[in-house]
Structures are given as structure tokens and as C-alpha cells.
Amino acid sequence: MISLTKLTKIFPSAQEPITAVDDINLTIPAGEIFGVIGYSGAGKSTLIRLLNQLEEPTSGEVSVDGKTISKLSKQELRFARQEIGMIFQHFNLLWSRTVAENIAFPLEIKGEDKEKKEQRINELIDLVGLTGRGEAYPSQLSGGQKQRVGIARALANNPKVLLCDEATSALDPKTTDSILDLLTDINQKLGLTIVLITHEMHVIRKICHSVAVMEEGRFVEQGDVLNVFKHPKEAMTKEFVKQVTEPDDTEEALQHLFDGAHQGHLCRLTFTGNDAKRTLINDVIRSYDVTVNILQGKLSQTRHGTYGTLFIQMQGEPPAIEEVLAYIRRHEVDVEVISHD
Amino acid sequence: MTDRLVGSAWMMQNVNWENMWEATLETLYMSVIALTFTFLFGILLGLLLFLSDRGQLWENKTVNAITAAYVNIFRSIPFIILIVLLIPFTRTIMGTMLGPSAALPALIIGAAPFYARLVEIALREIDKGVIEAAKSMGANNRQIITKVLLPESMPALISGITVTSIALISYTAMAGVIGAGGLGDLAYRDGFQRSNTDITLVATFIVLIIVFIFQYIGDFLTRKIDKR
Ligand SMILES: Nc1ncnc2c1ncn2[C@@H]1O[C@H](COP(=O)(O)OP(=O)(O)OP(=O)(O)O)[C@@H](O)[C@H]1O
Ligand SMILES: [Mg+2]
Numbered sequence: 001m002i003s004l005t006k007l008t009k010i011f012p013s014a015q016e017p018i019t020a021v022d023d024i025n026l027t028i029p030a031g032e033i034f035g036v037i038g039y040s041g042a043g044k045s046t047l048i049r050l051l052n053q054l055e056e057p058t059s060g061e062v063s064v065d066g067k068t069i070s071k072l073s074k075q076e077l078r079f080a081r082q083e084i085g086m087i088f089q090h091f092n093l094l095w096s097r098t099v100a101e102n103i104a105f106p107l108e109i110k111g112e113d114k115e116k117k118e119q120r121i122n123e124l125i126d127l128v129g130l131t132g133r134g135e136a137y138p139s140q141l142s143g144g145q146k147q148r149v150g151i152a153r154a155l156a157n158n159p160k161v162l163l164c165d166e167a168t169s170a171l172d173p174k175t176t177d178s179i180l181d182l183l184t185d186i187n188q189k190l191g192l193t194i195v196l197i198t199h200e201m202h203v204i205r206k207i208c209h210s211v212a213v214m215e216e217g218r219f220v221e222q223g224d225v226l227n228v229f230k231h232p233k234e235a236m237t238k239e240f241v242k243q244v245t246e247p248d249d250t251e252e253a254l255q256h257l258f259d260g261a262h263q264g265h266l267c268r269l270t271f272t273g274n275d276a277k278r279t280l281i282n283d284v285i286r287s288y289d290v291t292v293n294i295l296q297g298k299l300s301q302t303r304h305g306t307y308g309t310l311f312i313q314m315q316g317e318p319p320a321i322e323e324v325l326a327y328i329r330r331h332e333v334d335v336e337v338i339s340h341d
Numbered sequence: 342m343t344d345r346l347v348g349s350a351w352m353m354q355n356v357n358w359e360n361m362w363e364a365t366l367e368t369l370y371m372s373v374i375a376l377t378f379t380f381l382f383g384i385l386l387g388l389l390l391f392l393s394d395r396g397q398l399w400e401n402k403t404v405n406a407i408t409a410a411y412v413n414i415f416r417s418i419p420f421i422i423l424i425v426l427l428i429p430f431t432r433t434i435m436g437t438m439l440g441p442s443a444a445l446p447a448l449i450i451g452a453a454p455f456y457a458r459l460v461e462i463a464l465r466e467i468d469k470g471v472i473e474a475a476k477s478m479g480a481n482n483r484q485i486i487t488k489v490l491l492p493e494s495m496p497a498l499i500s501g502i503t504v505t506s507i508a509l510i511s512y513t514a515m516a517g518v519i520g521a522g523g524l525g526d527l528a529y530r531d532g533f534q535r536s537n538t539d540i541t542l543v544a545t546f547i548v549l550i551i552v553f554i555f556q557y558i559g560d561f562l563t564r565k566i567d568k569r
Binding site: 052054077078079080081082084086088090092093094095096097105106108109110137138139153157163 | 468470471473474475476477478479480481484488489492493495566568569
């Protein structure tokens with residue numbers, strides 16, 4: 001549905017030019033929710049704005065639904081944009097218009113007739129769960145409701161692609177989840193391809209099929225979400241994965257807890273899907289001469305299955321410990337020894 | 342003597358109400374017509390200033406420089422001098438130098454640049470994100486102007502024209518210099534020059550009322566359309 005070829009964007013500046021997007025190649029199949037995660041300044045916004053040509057590429061090509069966006073005339077580009085919806089971090093609604101009128105905006109631009117417009121507006125208001133709020137003004141809505149209007153507006157002309165630029169970053173966790181549920185719902189109901197950018201791994205985990213980790217204009221790691229969660233290669237990816245698998249202070253707390261004492265082996269186990277159901281720890285205790293102390297565990301749900309981490313403390317003779325580690329690894333569970341004495 | 346003067350002012354015995362009414366209508370006529378044209382002309386100039394600026398829809402250095410120069414020059418010339426300077430121009434386009442219509446070109450040319458700056462400021466206040474959202478939906482420039490820029494800045498445009506209207510009313514008082522009539526003219530000729538304090542006071546009072554009414558209407562409209 002979307003393909004990027006050697007896409008580069010360089011902003012000229014007084015000192016040295018800034019390469020915001022650096023030679024990116026990417027293909028996103030139709031119907032997929034593709035997430036891009038990265039820290040501030042990584043070039044995420046620039047990348048997503050290149051997709052509908054709010055930013056012109058310095059070189060390379062963007063093609064959406066078979067059209068090479070960068071080669072269109074001004075008029076053709078306007079038509080193409082009607083097929084690419086976009087939602088924003090700060091919603092960008094027209095405050096002088098009601099909810100219904102805001103949703104009407106893209107329909108007016110396309111020149112839909114009155115009857116069709118009204119019918120479509122009502123459909124959309126229901127779809128995003130704002131039934132009865134059509135006559136309200138944006139200033140009378142909560143952040144989550146504003147984003148729902150933004151989504152309805154973006155969907156008005158039945159786009160094939162939806163671009164989300166930090167769509168949940170201005171919302172609290174609960175509202176974020178409700179908006180993410182809505183996006184998942186839309187993705188399934190309408191078969192829409194969604195590209196979303198974020199700095200929260202939680203968002204990726206919850207709704208994305210694939211993810212790319214972006215740093216300084218490049219993708220440092222890319223793949224389907226479960227794989228990236230299970231085997232993060234780059235340091236940056238590991239940091240992001242930690243955002244959802246362990247509370248911020250886990251390592252600090254463990255260090256503190258076992259400061260200088262007989263700590264044995266502190267290990268982090270990472271497992272997916274059905275592994276979670278197996279009685280691995282039980283088997284270990286029964287078969288080997290070690291003691292196991294469970295410190296912390298967490299299960300997370302991704303679109304492709306469950307993913308979990310478990311922190312344990314193990315004590316025993318070194319050969320036994322080695323055997324246990326090998327045993328665990330044989331069962332396709334990743335073990336990392338954080339520290340041992 | 343003083344007593345008699347004050348007394349006559351209170352009795353308003355020198356006031357010719359027919360003249361006063363006529364002068365009031367002349368002032369209203371000049372204000373309303375000039376205000377209408379100032380509104381249209383000022384919005385056009387303000388849009389031009391805004392849109393031709395760097396990073397905007399019609400970025401154009403030359404157009405921007407010329408518009409800015411025009412606005413700055415005409416905003417700086419004192420109104421009384423502007424009227425005199427514009428006499429030949431007025432005669433050409435209005436075909437007369439008599440009556441309130443003769444004041445209109447100077448009033449509009451003097452007030453529009455002032456208003457244009459207020460329009461430009463109002464347009465700058467619009468969140469760039471909203472313009473971007475409109476672009477992302479495939480809006481063309483005309484649609485962005487009529488559906489985003491003007492409606493979104495309307496409360497500021499209205500409160501700007503209210504401020505401008507007060508300035509305009511005071512300009513109309515000076516238009517008497519070229520024989521345009523109106524309350525200012527009446528207060529000066531019949532009131533001041535003939536020592537009829539009551540006429541001056543009544544004329545002033547009516548001007549104040551007109552100002553209050555304009556202000557009231559302006560504030561009312563601004564509040565009514567401001568949904569922020
Ligand atoms: N219009 C512009 N002109 C010049 N430089 C720009 C422009 N837009 C972005 N940049 C630069 O490009 C780089 C990437 O910016 P971008 O906004 O894409 O980052 P981001 O990943 O979206 O960050 P954030 O998470 O803070 O939104 C930054 O160094 C930024 O300063
Ligand atoms: Mg950004």
C-alpha cells in the first residue's frame with residue numbers, strides 16, 4: 001500500500017544542513033498497522049509528513065496506493081490527499097465549527113452534495129462514539145473526544161491510509177487506550193492501513209503489527225512486533241521494550257535489594273505465547289538441585305501474541321546453575337544473567 | 342456672564358435640532374460607509390500581508406514588501422494631512438468635494454492600513470496546525486482562506502474592526518476641514534466659532550453615544566461568535 005524508496009529529507013539551515021530522514025526504504029502492506037518509534041528529533045514527524053507531501057522529499061520516492069506522490073501535479077496531489085487521512089497530536093480542529101461541521105470539512109472540500117454529507121456525518125459520529133455530540137464545539141469536549149472528532153474527520157472521505165502523528169501523546173493512559181481500541185476497530189472494520197508514530201512502546205505493543213525503531217533519520221531495527229519485543233538487537237530497542245515489560249525502577253530496586261549480599265544468580269527470562277503456560281520453573285526446581293526465588297513478572301499482550309518477562313533469583317552449585325540455564329534456553333526462553341556473585 | 346453661559350448651555354437654547362440631526366446622519370453615513378469599505382479593503386490588505394510572508398501560502402518577497410510599505414506609509418500620515426493630500430484624488434473619483442461623500446476616500450485610505458495590521462495579527466494567531474490539517478485533507482488555497490483563515494480569526498477580525506471604528510468616528514470629525522459636514526464640523530463652526538457651548542456639548546454627547554453603540558455592537562458580536 002505504501003512504499004518508500006531511498007527517501008531522504010534534508011532541511012537547509014544556517015550552520016549545517018539537518019538530515020531529518022536519511023535514505024529510508026520501506027514497504028507497508030495493505031491493512032497493516034505500522035508503528036514508528038523513536039525519541040524526540042529522530043525524524044518521525046518529518047517521515048510521516050513526507051507520506052502526504054506536507055514535506056517535499058529532498059530525494060527518493062513515496063508511493064501510496066500505486067501513486068507516486070512526489071510526481072503528482074498540484075491538483076492531483078490534492079485529490080490524492082483526500083484518500084490519505086491524518087490525525088494530529090493536538091487534534092487541529094476548527095474551533096469555530098461544531099463537531100458535525102468539523103467532520104463536514106473534508107466533505108465540503110471534496111464537494112459532496114448536502115444529503116450525502118449529512119448521512120456520512122451521522123455515520124461517522126456513531127462510528128467514533130460521539131452520538132449526540134454533533135452540535136457541541138471542540139472547546140466543550142475532552143481531549144479524547146477531540147481526537148475522536150479528528151479521527152472521524154480523517155475518515156470522512158473513505159481514505160485507504162490513515163496517518164497518526166503522536167495521536168495519543170496529549171492524552172492520559174486510559175483515554176489513550178480507548179483511542180487505540182478505536183483505531184484497532186477501524187483497522188479491522190474498514191481494512192485501513194495505518195501508519196502511526198509515537199515515543200511510547202505501549203502504543204506499539206497494543207495495536208501495531210510491525211514496528212520500526214528510528215534514530216537520527218534511519219531505521220535501526222524493524223520487524224514484526226512480537227519478534228522485536230522478544231529479540232531486541234539494538235540498545236535503543238531494548239530501552240523501548242523495557243518501557244512496557246518492566247517498571248522503570250526494576251533494575252535499581254534489584255540492585256538495592258541484593259547489594260553485596262549472597263544474591264546467587266539474578267536472571268531475566270523472556271518468553272512468548274504458549275511458553276507462558278508451561279510450568280518451566282516448576283520443572284527446574286524438581287529436576288535440578290537449585291532454589292528459585294521469583295522476584296517479579298509481567299505479561300504483555302501484543303497483536304501477535306503474549307510476551308512476558310520474569311525476574312528470578314537462583315541459588316545452587318555453579319554446575320547445576322549452568323545446567324539450568326541450558327535447560328531453560330532449550331525451551332526457547334531467553335535468559336539473561338543480570339548479575340551473580 | 343459665566344452664569345449665563347453655563348445657563349444657556351444647560352438650556353440648549355442655541356441648539357438647532359434639525360441641524361444637529363442632519364449632522365448626526367452625516368456622521369453616521371460617513372462612519373458606516375467608510376467602515377464597510379475599511380473592513381473589506383483592510384481584510385484584503387491584511388490577507389495579502391499575511392499570505393505573502395515567509396513560509397505562508399503565497400510567499401512572495403516583492404508583494405510583501407510593497408504591501409508593507411503602503412500600509413506603513415498611510416498608517417503614519419496624520420489624518421488631517423492625508424485629507425488635504427488626497428483632495429485631487431477625491432475630486433477625480435467622487436466628482437465632487439462637497440458633502441460627506443467627499444470624506445470617504447480619505448477615511449478609507451487612512452483607516453484600512455490600520456485595520457490591515459490588526460487583520461494580519463489576527464491571522465498570525467491561527468494555529469499553524471489547523472492550516473496544515475486543511476492541507477492534509479486536500480484543500481486548495483481558496484478553500485483555506487474562506488474555510489479556515491477567515492472563520493477561525495473572525496472574533497479577532499470583529500474586535501479589530503470595532504477598535505478601528507472608534508478611530509474612524511474621530512476621523513470623521515476632522516473631515517469638516519474639507520466641508521464634509523458631520524457633528525465635528527457642526528461643533529467647530531456653530532459651536533466653537535460662535536461661542537455656542539451648548540452646541541459643542543450636545544454634538545460631543547452624540548458622538549460619545551455613537552461610539553458606545555459601535556463598541557457595544559462590536560463586543561456583542563465578538564462574544565457571540567467566539568467559540569474558543
Ligand atoms: N521545518 C523544519 N526546518 C528545519 N528543520 C526541521 C524542520 N522540521 C524538522 N526539522 C528538524 O528535523 C529533525 C527531525 O524533526 P522531527 O520533527 O521529524 O522529529 P520527531 O521525531 O517528530 O520529534 P518529536 O518526537 O519531538 O516530534 C529535528 O532535528 C528538527 O529540528
Ligand atoms: Mg514529531
